Amino acid sequence: MNRLMRILGVLVVIFIAAPLVIVVPMSFSDARSLQFPPPGYWLGYYYAFFNDWGWLRPTWNSIIIAAATMVLTMILVVPATFALVRYRFYGKSVADLMMMMPLAVPHIVMAVGYYSFLGDLRLVHTHFGVILAHTCLAVPIAFLVLSANLKGFDRTLERAAQSLGASPVRTFMHVTLPILRPGIMISALFAFIQSFDETVVAIFISGRNAETLPRKMFDSIRQEADPVIAVISTLLFAVVILALVAPAGWKSIRKRLRSKTPPAAILGSQ
Template identity: 40%
Template sequence: MSADRFRKWAMYAYAAVLLSFIIVPLLIVVPMSLTSSNALAFPTPGWSLRWYAELWNDQRWPNALWNSLVIGISTTLLSSLLGIPAAIGLAWGEFPGKKLIYAIIAAPLVVPVVIVGVAAFSFFATLGLVGNKLSIILVHTAMAVPVMLTAVIASLATFDRTLVRAAASLGAGAMRTFFKVVLPLIAPGVVTGAIIAFIISFDEVVVASFLSTGAERTLPRMIFSGVRESISPAIAAVAVLLIAFSAILLGLIAVLQSRSLKLRAKASA
C-alpha cells in the first residue's frame, strides 16, 4: 500500500471514529424514548410509544413547540430582511469603517451567550418585555444576522456584477434588478443562511431561559426545565424529534450547497 493510499484510509478511519463519537450518544436517546418505564433507563425494560403520545396529550409541549416555531420563523424573516441588504452593502460597497461595521454585526458570534442573556434580561426588564415573544425574537435576530450575513457574502463573492449593470442598461430599476437578477442567483446562500438562522433560534435555550416565562416557554426551555424538575422519558421523545428535524434541515443545506457548486461550475464552463 502506497503512502498516499494509507493516509487516505487513515483519514477515513479518523473521520468514522469522530462521527461515531458524536452520533452514537444521540442514537442511544432513541431506545430511551421508546421505554415502557416511567423513568429514563438504558437498556429499556420494555417498549412503548406512550411517551410520544404524552407529548400530544400534555398541552405544554404543543404550546412550547408553537412558541418555538413562531419565534424561529420571525427570527428568520427579520434576519433575512436585515442581513441581505447588509451583506450586499458590505460586499459591494467601499466606505470608511467597513471592517468595523462588519465586526460590530458579527459580535454576537463571539460574545458568550450567557452574557447576551443577562444583558438582554436587564434591558427588556426595564421595558417590561420579559416573558414576551418580541424580546426573544429581537435577541435571536441579533444572534442570527451574522450567520445570514456570512452566508450571503459567500454567495456574492462569485457573483458577476456585470449582470447588474446589464439589467440597469436595459432600464431595470434597483428593486427590479434585485428581485429578478441578484436574488435568484444568490438564493442558495440566502436559503442556507435562513435555515441556519432558524436552527439557531429554534434550538437556543440560554436567552430563552432569561426571557421566557410561563406560557411563553420555548421547546428547548421546556426540555431544560424538565431535566431539572423531573427526568421523564417524554424529554427523550422530544429530543428524538428535534434530532430528526435538525437532520432534515442540515440535509437540505447540503443539497443546496451541492446545487450551488453545480451552478457555479456550469457558469464557469
C-alpha cells in the first residue's frame, strides 16, 4: 500500500511539473512563436520583456492591484471573521452565505455584474475598480483560512491575560494577534495570489491604464502567441521557488550563525 501511494505521489508530481519542462526551455528559445523543442537558445525574449513597457506596465499594475487588494481584504476579513466565528446574532447564517457567495457564482457572471455596477460609478477601467472587484473575489478565500485558525484558538489564553489586568486591546495585540499571525499572513498571501492570477474579471473591468498581467498574457496568446509569455511563466515559477526556499535558507543561516557564536557572547547579549 505504501509503495502504491509513493508511485501515485511521484506520478502527481510529474503531472504537475510536466508543463514546466516545456515552458522553461521555450523561454530561452529563439523561435518567433511558442515552439517545443526550441530550434535554438538565446536571451532575447528576456531582454524584450524587461525593456518593453507593454509588458512591464501590466506587471506593475498587477503587483499594485494585488497588494492593495490584499490590504483591503484583510481590513474587511479580520473583523468579519471574529464576528462570525465568536458571536451569535440575527442573520448570521445569511452573512456566512454572503461571504461564500463569490465562490459559488461563476467568474463570468460576477464580471458582468461588476461591469454594470462599477460602470454606474464610473470606476470601470480604473485601478480602484479592479481592486474592489478583486477584493470581492478574495474575501471568501481569506475568510475560510482565517476562520479555520480562529476556530482552533484557545480562548483561555485571552481570559488569563484579562484576569491579570490586560485591557481587550492589549490582549488582542499581545496574545491574540501573535498566535493568529501565521493564519493572517497565509490569508493575506491567498488574497494577493487570487488578485494577481485573476483574468476573467480583469478582462471586463481593467482598461488600458489598469491592464493586468494575466489579461495582457491572455490577449497576447490569443492574438500572436508571443514567446515572452514563456519568459513570464518562468519568472513567476522562479519567484514561487524562491519564496519556498528563502525561509528554509534563512533558518539555516541563523542556525549556523548561532552555532558559531561563543556561549559567553550569547549569555552577555541576554
